[in-house]
Amino acid sequence: xxxxxxxxxxxxxxxxxxxxxxxxxxxVEVATVRSHYRRLALAVHPDKCxxxxxxxxxxxxxxxxxxxxxxxxxxxxLRAAGATRSSRCRTATAPQDDTKAHWWDTNTWEEFEQxxxxxxxxxxxxxxxxxxxxxxxFTTRKVRGYVFAAERSVEHLDRQKGLPESLLxxxxxxxxxxxxxxxxxxxxxxELYPGQANEMLPDYRERLELNDPGLALQxxxxxxxxxxxxxxxxxxxGCTYDSGEDMERNCPGVTEEEHDEAKSMGLxxxxxxxxxxxxxxxxxxxxxxxxxxxxDAELQGQKKRKKHR
Ligand SMILES: [Zn+2]
Numbered sequence: 001x002x003x004x005x006x007x008x009x010x011x012x013x014x015x016x017x018x019x020x021x022x023x024x025x026x027x028v029e030v031a032t033v034r035s036h037y038r039r040l041a042l043a044v045h046p047d048k049c050x051x052x053x054x055x056x057x058x059x060x061x062x063x064x065x066x067x068x069x070x071x072x073x074x075x076x077x078l079r080a081a082g083a084t085r086s087s088r089c090r091t092a093t094a095p096q097d098d099t100k101a102h103w104w105d106t107n108t109w110e111e112f113e114q115x116x117x118x119x120x121x122x123x124x125x126x127x128x129x130x131x132x133x134x135x136x137x138f139t140t141r142k143v144r145g146y147v148f149a150a151e152r153s154v155e156h157l158d159r160q161k162g163l164p165e166s167l168l169x170x171x172x173x174x175x176x177x178x179x180x181x182x183x184x185x186x187x188x189x190x191e192l193y194p195g196q197a198n199e200m201l202p203d204y205r206e207r208l209e210l211n212d213p214g215l216a217l218q219x220x221x222x223x224x225x226x227x228x229x230x231x232x233x234x235x236x237x238g239c240t241y242d243s244g245e246d247m248e249r250n251c252p253g254v255t256e257e258e259h260d261e262a263k264s265m266g267l268x269x270x271x272x273x274x275x276x277x278x279x280x281x282x283x284x285x286x287x288x289x290x291x292x293x294x295x296d297a298e299l300q301g302q303k304k305r306k307k308h309r
Pocket of ligand 1: 235238
């Protein structure tokens with residue numbers, strides 16, 4: 001007995017992300033966004049609703065939730081709504097095809113709920129760790145670093161799984177970036193002044209939006225949620241787990257802090273095993289160090305590439 005799903009039509013007809021979540025076009029408490037999302041998700045999740053367009057509506061609803069689930073994200077959308085004439089404004093509400101894997105794409109409602117809970121835990125933990133931190137400048141730089149690393153991991157793991165390009169990949173890895181590069185290469189053949197064509201290439205390292213701590217954190221949350229739920233990959237452990245239970249058991253948590261704590265406990269307790277089954281199967285090297293080293297290597301690579309051209 002499938003219930004009638006009026007919300008499906010309402011969501012698909014909504015003019016903006018706020019309306020999709022039955023909210024007015026104005027700043028709103030993130031907790032309210034979350035509760036609206038939960039309620040509407042239950043109404044239109046394909047596992048719960050037999051409407052032919054349920055999947056489409058659920059997809060649109062989830063994208064809206066992702067955009068509105070931070071103050072910074074809301075502000076960005078409100079600015080865009082106030083300046084729709086600007087063509088330089090990013091199309092934050094561009095419809096995405098449903099072949100892409102999102103954390104909310106699950107076969108069952110149960111799995112969806114599990115992933116949503118996971119995301120909420122990650123969100124709370126990240127906020128606790130990075131927001132209200134007095135060393136904002138330091139933290140923002142750090143979060144930027146994690147965003148870059150996470151984007152690369154998403155691209156790598158998505159490619160491995162044969163998933164198509166997505167907005168979570170590094171911007172320089174997209175087809176649009178490759179097209180631009182090709183265009184610049186062609187322009188180089190004919191340029192009057194050497195280096196002129198290079199001006200056309202954006203500086204992908206700049207990423208001004210990530211200087212906003214709220215937006216940077218939101219991006220990191222999206223990336224980490226994707227890595228942890230779609231790929232069972234932990235950025236801080238630097239490895240992929242066999243199953244959700246495996247991850248639950250062996251990964252210390254969703255924040256860097258929890259990993260640091262677990263690591264120092266591990267160092268102290270290495271002689272006296274505390275757990276019944278100590279998960280000592282980690283590779284010998286410190287994952288965080290490896291991670292920082294990979295950032296260093298990346299930066300070195302950048303420098304070298306710059307020198308070459
Ligand atoms: Zn971990």
